[in-house]
Every structure is written in C-alpha cells, then in structure tokens.
Amino acid sequence: MAEPTSPQTIHVRSAVRVLAVWKRFRRVYFKYLLANIMPPILEPLFFILGLGVGLSAYLGLVDGVDYAVFLAPGMMAISPMWSASFEATYGTYLRMEFEHIYDAILASPVSFGEMLLGEVLWSSTKAAAFSLVVVGVTSAFGLVHSWWVLMVPFVGFITGTIYALMGIIVTSKVREISNFNFYITGVLTPQFYFCGAVFPLEQLPPLLRSICYVMPLTHVVELMRSFCQADFHEGLLLNAAVCLLWVAVLWPLAHRLLKKRIVI
Amino acid sequence: MNSKQEVVVARGLTKSFGNVKAVDGIDFEVREGECFGILGPNGAGKTSTMRMLYDFSPRDGGELKVFGMDPARLGNQVRQLLGVVQQQDNLDQELTVRENLEVYAGYYGIDFHGLGGRLDELLEFMELEGRGGSQIRELSGGMQRRLTILRALVHNPRMVILDEPSTGLDPQARHQIWAVLRKLMSGGVTVVLTTHYMDEAERLCDRLVIMDKGHILHEGAPRELIARHLKRLVLEADLRDLQESWTTCGLEYESYGDRVFFNAESEDAFSVVPYRENVVMGVLRPAGLEDVFLKLTGRRLEDG
Numbered sequence: 362m363a364e365p366t367s368p369q370t371i372h373v374r375s376a377v378r379v380l381a382v383w384k385r386f387r388r389v390y391f392k393y394l395l396a397n398i399m400p401p402i403l404e405p406l407f408f409i410l411g412l413g414v415g416l417s418a419y420l421g422l423v424d425g426v427d428y429a430v431f432l433a434p435g436m437m438a439i440s441p442m443w444s445a446s447f448e449a450t451y452g453t454y455l456r457m458e459f460e461h462i463y464d465a466i467l468a469s470p471v472s473f474g475e476m477l478l479g480e481v482l483w484s485s486t487k488a489a490a491f492s493l494v495v496v497g498v499t500s501a502f503g504l505v506h507s508w509w510v511l512m513v514p515f516v517g518f519i520t521g522t523i524y525a526l527m528g529i530i531v532t533s534k535v536r537e538i539s540n541f542n543f544y545i546t547g548v549l550t551p552q553f554y555f556c557g558a559v560f561p562l563e564q565l566p567p568l569l570r571s572i573c574y575v576m577p578l579t580h581v582v583e584l585m586r587s588f589c590q591a592d593f594h595e596g597l598l599l600n601a602a603v604c605l606l607w608v609a610v611l612w613p614l615a616h617r618l619l620k621k622r623i624v625i
Numbered sequence: 626m627n628s629k630q631e632v633v634v635a636r637g638l639t640k641s642f643g644n645v646k647a648v649d650g651i652d653f654e655v656r657e658g659e660c661f662g663i664l665g666p667n668g669a670g671k672t673s674t675m676r677m678l679y680d681f682s683p684r685d686g687g688e689l690k691v692f693g694m695d696p697a698r699l700g701n702q703v704r705q706l707l708g709v710v711q712q713q714d715n716l717d718q719e720l721t722v723r724e725n726l727e728v729y730a731g732y733y734g735i736d737f738h739g740l741g742g743r744l745d746e747l748l749e750f751m752e753l754e755g756r757g758g759s760q761i762r763e764l765s766g767g768m769q770r771r772l773t774i775l776r777a778l779v780h781n782p783r784m785v786i787l788d789e790p791s792t793g794l795d796p797q798a799r800h801q802i803w804a805v806l807r808k809l810m811s812g813g814v815t816v817v818l819t820t821h822y823m824d825e826a827e828r829l830c831d832r833l834v835i836m837d838k839g840h841i842l843h844e845g846a847p848r849e850l851i852a853r854h855l856k857r858l859v860l861e862a863d864l865r866d867l868q869e870s871w872t873t874c875g876l877e878y879e880s881y882g883d884r885v886f887f888n889a890e891s892e893d894a895f896s897v898v899p900y901r902e903n904v905v906m907g908v909l910r911p912a913g914l915e916d917v918f919l920k921l922t923g924r925r926l927e928d929g
Contacts, residue, residue: 374701374734381731388728389719461715467681468709468777469732470701625642625682 378471382479383486385466390487401444401491405436405498412559413504424561426590433499434585435558437513438520440495441488442578445521446549448484449528450541453619457532463623473620481525481615488521489514492585507591516584519604523577526611533618552578557586577607632657632784632815633678637687640673647673649839650687655784660806660816662826662833664914666924669836671819672712675788678817679709692783705733708777708785712792714769716761722748722772723757726779733780751775751805767798774805784815791825803828823914835918842921847914854920855912860887860895862907868899879919886916 390397413429423431456462466476493514499505531544555565556578562570573579580600587597633655640648648670655661663671676682678691680700689696696703717725726744727737737744748754751771761769770790777785790806791799806829810816820826826833827847834844843850856877864883872878874897876887885907889895892909900906919925 377734378701378732381728381734384731385717385728388724389717392719460718461711461713462717464681464711464713465715465717465729466732468679468704468711469729470704470734471732472701625676 374470375472375475378475379479379482382466382471382476383483386480386483387486390483398494401440401494402498405440405495408432408436409499409502409504413502429502430504430590431561432559433495433504434513434589435582436499437492437495437517437585437589438556438578438581439553439558440491441517441520442524442549442552442581444491445484445488445524446528446545448487449480449525450532450535450544451538453480453529453532454535454538454541457623467624473624474616477529477616477619481522481529484525485518485521488524489518492517492520505589507589509588509591512588513585516581516588516604519608520577520581523581523604523607523611526608526615529615529619530611533615533622552576557582577604580604630656632692633661633817634690635674635687636689638674638677638684638689639686640670640677640682641685646839648677651834651836651839651841653834653841653844655815655817656832657815658810658813659831660810660818660829662830663817663819663836664821664823664826664830664833664918665819665836666821668838670839671836672788674836675786675817675819678786679704679707705780706783708774708780708782710774710777710785710787710790712788714766714773716769716773716776718761720761721757722753722759722761722764725761725772726776729776730779735780737779747775747778750778750808752801765798767794767801770794770798770802771805774802778809782814784817785809786817788819789821790818791820791822799825823918826914833914835914835921837918837922843917850917851912851914854917856888856890857912858889858892858895858909859912859916860889860898860907860909861885862887862898862900866900866904866907868901870899874899879916879923881919881923881925886919888912888916 409429409432413432417428420428463476467473471479496505496510496513500510531541535541553559555569556562556573556576558578562573562579565573580603583600584597584604587593631654633653635651635653637650637652638648639646639650651670651674663674665671673682677684677689678696680696680703683697691703692706694703717728720728723744726747730737744757745754748757751774753768753771753775756764756768761772764772774785774787774790787806791802794802803825806816806818816829818829830847832844832846833850835842835850843854845853862885864880864885867885871885876889876894876897878888879886887895887898895906895909898906915925
C-alpha cells in the first residue's frame with residue numbers, strides 16, 4: 362500500500378511541515394502583537410536614553426566613539442540574545458510541560474527534527490526582527506552611519522539560532538521552572554555585561570577576557586559593531602566562524618537532549 | 626500479510642523502560658474498517674502500544690507494519706494516514722478553536738485558508754458549530770475532547786487511534802464522544818482505541834484484546850470473550866449479606882474486596898445463594914467484560 366514517493370517530493374513535504382511549525386509560532390506571536398512588540402522597541406529606547414544619553418556626557422569617547430554610538434551595536438547583539446533565550450527556556454518549558462504542544466505536533470506527520478528546525482527558525486526570525494528594531498531605534502537617534510547596518514538582521518538571525526539551541530539544551534535538563542535562574546543569571550547576564558556589548562573587552566582582566574572569547578555573544582558584538590561602523594578587518598571571519606561552530610556543536614546536542622526529554 | 630484487510634500487524638512488539646517491560650512481545654492485528662479496542666488497567670502497556678503505532682516511541686523489539694509500512698522507518702507517511710488523539714488534552718491554548726484546526730491542518734500540508742466551508746462542516750460534525758471563534762479555555766471538558774478528536778480528522782485519515790477518549794468526562798459527554806466515533810466508523814474509518822472502561826469497549830469495539838502487565842491475556846469480540854469465559858448472568862452481592870457457607874453453595878464465583886460475584890446461566894440457579902436474614906438479594910445483571918477481567922486477573926480493571 363505504501364506509494365512510492367520520489368526523494369524530491371519527500372524533501373518538499375518535509376519543508377512544508379517545517380514551515381507549518383514556523384507558522385504556528387508566528388501566528389501565536391502576532392496574536393498578542395501589541396504586548397509582544399513592546400519590549401523590543403522600548404528596551405533599546407530606554408537603554409539609549411538611560412545609558413547612552415545619560416552617561417555619554419561623563420564618559421567622553423569610548424573606543425574612539427561617543428558612548429551612545431559604542432552602545433548601539435551592543436544592543437543589536439543583546440536584544441536577539443534575550444529574545445531567543447526566553448523563547449527557548451520559559452517558552453519551550455511551558456509548551457513541553459504544561460501545554461503538551463510538542464506531543465500534539467509529533468502525533469501529526471511532523472517529525473522531531475522538523476519540529477525542532479521550525480521552532481529554532483522562528484526564534485532566529487524573531488531575533489533578526491528584534492535586531493532590526495534596534496537598528497531603527499538607534500538610527501532615529503543618529504547613532505548609526507553606515508548602510509552596512511542592513512547586515513545586522515543576518516547576524517541577529519544567527520544569534521537567535523545559537524541562543525535558541527542553548528536555551529533548548531538547558532530546558533531539556535530543567536525539572537523545575539525556577540532552575541532557569543541558574544542559566545539566566547549565571548550564564549546569560551554575565552555575557553550581557555562582559556562580552557563587549559556595554560564596555561570594551563580590553564577593560565577585563567586577561568582570564569575573564571579569555572573566557573569571553575569563547576562566549577558566542579563576544580563574536581556577535583564584534584560583527585554587529587563592524588557593520589555599524591563600516592570597520593572591517595580579517596578577524597571578522599574568525600568571529601563568523603565561531604558563531605557557525607557554536608551552531609554546529611549545539612544543534613545535534615539540542616536535538617538529542619530535547620528528543621530524549623519529550624519522546625518516551 | 627493480507628494487506629487488503631489487515632491495516633496493522635504487530636508481531637512480538639516490545640517496549641522497555643529500564644528493566645521494566647511495558648509491552649512484552651505482543652501479537653495483534655487490526656482489520657480495515659473495524660473498531661479495535663485495547664482494554665486494560667492503568668500501566669498495562671496500552672499507551673506504550675499506541676505510541677509505537679505512530680512512532681512517537683521507538684520500539685525495542687518485534688515487527689510492526691501500519692498500512693504496510695514500518696512506522697520506525699516511514700513515520701511521516703504513516704502519520705499522514707492516521708488521526709491520533711492522545712490521552713492528555715493538548716490543544717493550543719493560545720489559539721481559538723478555528724485557529725487550532727487551521728494550524729494543525731498545516732502539519733498535514735493542508736492549507737486551510739479559504740476552506741471555511743469544510744471547516745464549518747467539521748465543526749458541525751462534532752457538534753461544535755458556532756464555536757469557531759471561542760478560546761479553548763471557554764470550552765467544557767467534553768467540548769475540548771471533541772475538538773481534539775476533530776483536529777485529528779482534518780486530513781480525512783484512514784485510521785483514527787484514540788488513547789482513552791472518554792476518561793475524565795461526565796456521562797453525557799462520554800455518550801457524545803461515542804456517537805462521534807460511531808459516525809466515523811459508519812464512514813468506513815478504522816478505529817483503534819484504548820480504554821479501561823468495559824462499557825466503552827462493549828459498546829464500540831468489534832474486536833478487542835485485554836492487556837495486563839505488558840501481555841495480551843485474551844483476544845476476541847466482546848460478546849465472544851464473555852461467552853468463552855463466563856456463564857450468562859452475574860449476581861453481585863455484598864459479602865456482609867451472606868452466610869459463612871457462601872463459598873460452598875455450588876455456584877462459580879469471584880470475590881473482590883467486600884463484593885462477591887456469582888456466575889450462572891439462569892436466574893433460577895442463584896436461589897442457592899445463602900443470604901443472611903432480612904437481606905434482599907444482590908444485583909443481578911448480564912456478565913460483562915469487567916467480570917472477564919476479574920476472572921482472568923483476580924483484579925478489577927479500574928484498580929490498575
């Protein structure tokens with residue numbers, strides 16, 4: 362009874378299913394659009410006003426530019442990191458433990474790999490959009506001066522991929538929702554402060570700086586800053602390579618651990 | 626394998642969790658168009674068996690063919706032909722009734738935009754007409770279950786598998802679910818369901834297996850199973866209403882807790898039951914699957 366299906370058709374059908382999962386997330390997000398778009402717009406705005414404008418006057422030049430200009434690309438890196446992280450920790454946990462959304466999806470033709478891809482693609486899309494919103498907000502304050510800034514959403518996208526995968530790995534091990542504090546405060550907040558987003562890495566003691574060079578956010582910030590200031594150097598290839606390496610390492614791990622948690 | 630008739634064939638199907646064999650080498654087959662029941666207490670291995678059918682859980686041993694395909698290899702294609710209703714309610718709480726159906730249809734590759742008519746038809750089929758715009762939390766438990774079943778039907782599956790479809794529902798809601806399943810069956814859809822309610826199994830199933838501790842104890846049509854193991858009538862009496870000599874009154878019996886179940890072919894035979902003084906007789910009823918289960922395992926179904 363099994364109809365012979367060509368490999369091409371199989372790939373098309375698989376892509377349609379991945380897209381269907383992505384659309385599910387988009388649909389839920391747009392349903393509460395007003396509440397959902399407040400943080401990505403207002404947070405960078407407050408950041409610019411609170412830190413950029415407020416502190417700039419006292420700081421003089423940071424890394425050769427006005428502090429608000431220095432801060433702008435940092436925010437473009439941070440916003441997608443938080444967005445993807447919350448989606449993949451609290452969001453994934455609620456879908457898994459309370460709403461049983463994944464069980465329902467896996468009862469349809471969607472496979473586990475397709476479901477994971479759809480979810481991570483959505484987190485990445487949202488992260489890209491968030492970084493673009495930061496571009497808009499900072500541009501309005503005259504903090505970006507290069508058309509290269511249009512590359513920011515692509516970096517935002519891969520930032521979303523990395524932190525979505527990382528969050529999923531954490532979620533697959535978390536039994537109690539309060540345990541996310543260890544990850545959020547212990548792993549993400551230090552990246553926010555120390556990975557070059559809010560002050561130059563050179564200020565850090567050597568050991569801490571070495572640790573930061575392993576963290577993905579450091580490399581994301583470097584890329585964002587280069588595109589914002591149209592300042593390109595060979596080191597950027599290394600930054601991009603590290604980001605891709607993180608994705609390559611995290612993906613199979615996220616797949617295996619979340620599958621083990623959901624499928625019994 | 627006769628693929629025209631048997632849509633599921635399981636041979637030596639096994640599922641282990643650590644050292645525990647949840648499903649221990651069972652054989653069964655499901656025929657096209659029938660309602661096949663897996664009856665058993667909690668922990669019998671019913672859900673594990675179901676999950677292997679649609680490749681939610683990988684199996685640890687044995688052979689399994691669903692519509693001629695191995696679910697472990699061609700899960701996508703198998704699930705495309707199945708409608709699956711899981712035990713836990715798992716509707717998308719953030720979406721409305723209509724949106725739930727549209728999103729789920731997307732997983733089957735169906736574009737539901739612009740197919741409003743078909744959707745209304747389905748809602749009507751499930752007695753949910755006019756509810757398309759409702760939030761899930763506004764629906765009663767019975768309505769949510771009907772919507773979950775409906776969601777599994779958006780792609781016109783050839784076989785629907787339901788894990789305890791009426792557990793936790795009030796009697797009226799259960800009857801509505803049964804009515805829906807009968808409508809499905811009259812449309813030629815194969816139905817596989819698990820239950821620990823013997824009345825549900827007796828009402829719906831053409832054929833069933835009784836499972837306990839990972840094994841299939843018996844297989845057959847409900848009436849056939851009852852006829853094979855029991856006489857026609859059961860008299861259910863309270864132990865405290867009987868004289869000490871009840872064990873030797875000559876009737877076949879099973880006892881469980883403070884209940885005694887006498888079994889005989891005719892009403893007259895129960896006249897030998899030795900009641901205490903001033904006691905009216907116990908409850909007389911036809912023998913059912915529950916009695917079969919009690920006889921086979923010494924336990925009642927719902928106790929697990």
